[in-house]
Amino acid sequence: MGYDAKFRVWRGDTDGGDLQDFTVQANDGEVVLDIIHRLQATQTPDLAVRWNCKAGKCGSCSAEVNGRPKLLCMTRMSTFTEDEVITVTPMRTFPVIRDLVTDVSFNYHKAREIQSFTPPEGLKAGEYRMKQVDVQRSQEFRKCIECFLCQDTCHVVRDHEENKEAFAGPRYLMRVAELDMHPLDVAERRNSAQEEHGLGMCNITKCCTDVCPEHIKITDNALIPMKERVADRKYDPLVWLGNKLFRR
Numbered sequence: 001m002g003y004d005a006k007f008r009v010w011r012g013d014t015d016g017g018d019l020q021d022f023t024v025q026a027n028d029g030e031v032v033l034d035i036i037h038r039l040q041a042t043q044t045p046d047l048a049v050r051w052n053c054k055a056g057k058c059g060s061c062s063a064e065v066n067g068r069p070k071l072l073c074m075t076r077m078s079t080f081t082e083d084e085v086i087t088v089t090p091m092r093t094f095p096v097i098r099d100l101v102t103d104v105s106f107n108y109h110k111a112r113e114i115q116s117f118t119p120p121e122g123l124k125a126g127e128y129r130m131k132q133v134d135v136q137r138s139q140e141f142r143k144c145i146e147c148f149l150c151q152d153t154c155h156v157v158r159d160h161e162e163n164k165e166a167f168a169g170p171r172y173l174m175r176v177a178e179l180d181m182h183p184l185d186v187a188e189r190r191n192s193a194q195e196e197h198g199l200g201m202c203n204i205t206k207c208c209t210d211v212c213p214e215h216i217k218i219t220d221n222a223l224i225p226m227k228e229r230v231a232d233r234k235y236d237p238l239v240w241l242g243n244k245l246f247r248r
């Protein structure tokens with residue numbers, strides 16, 4: 001059965017904007033993205049929204065529903081009551097381009113700052129041999145769909161534009177951890193995690209884990225183990241002695 005849903009949608013661009021109220025039909029089994037599409041079809045043909053797969057796999061339709069970072073295509077209308085006003089706003093951490101579409105290039109810059117997979121010298125592609133048990137831990141991280149909801153929610157940058165330069169965010173700290181766990185990666189990851197990618201700024205609030213649509217345990221399985229590895233290195237007496245003797 002259909003009903004009239006009450007929507008409040010942020011509309012605007014780089015010069016600013018405001019929330020606008022709409023009443024729009026909702027039907028059984030629909031998700032918030034269906035309603036946004038119906039709004040485009042019936043009332044606001046120029047409403048900008050980014051989407052692609054409508055199956056929770058492309059990571060494009062990230063926005064905020066009632067202030068919580070969500071994929072619009074995976075947010076069921078049945079999770080709201082029929083008289084509830086549903087507020088849809090663009091991701092707050094990134095600059096708005098128009099309406100629900102944000103400029104997420106911050107994330108691409110952060111991705112590029114991480115040294116790519118570095119196998120031992122002389123080992124050619126096709127000669128990589130690894131045991132399943134050695135790659136098991138990091139396989140979970142490969143489920144990431146790059147929706148950037150974790151980057152959007154992390155308080156280190158959400159309300160602190162000034163931290164963006166020093167902090168890679170949970171998605172990319174997870175990438176550093178993934179490479180550090182890789183049995184064939186020989187690049188130095190631990191110092192750079194701390195000094196170049198801002199691992200120390202994460203105070204393990206786990207908000208990133210809470211919003212991940214792939215249910216990746218970002219904090220417990222990537223960030224905390226990475227912090228432990230960094231600490232091991234720092235407090236390892238041999239590493240300490242080596243630094244004292246050779247790093248003058």
Ligand code: SF4
Pocket residue numbers: 143144145146147148149150151171208211212213214215216218
């Ligand atoms: Fe999205 Fe999860 Fe990947 Fe973060 S880790 S970008 S929340 S899929």
Ligand code: F3S
Pocket residue numbers: 153154155156169170201202203204205206207208209219223
């Ligand atoms: Fe931010 Fe996640 Fe750490 S939300 S503070 S990166 S645990």
Ligand code: FES
Pocket residue numbers: 051052053054055056057058059060061062071072073074
């Ligand atoms: Fe692809 Fe929502 S449209 S994840």
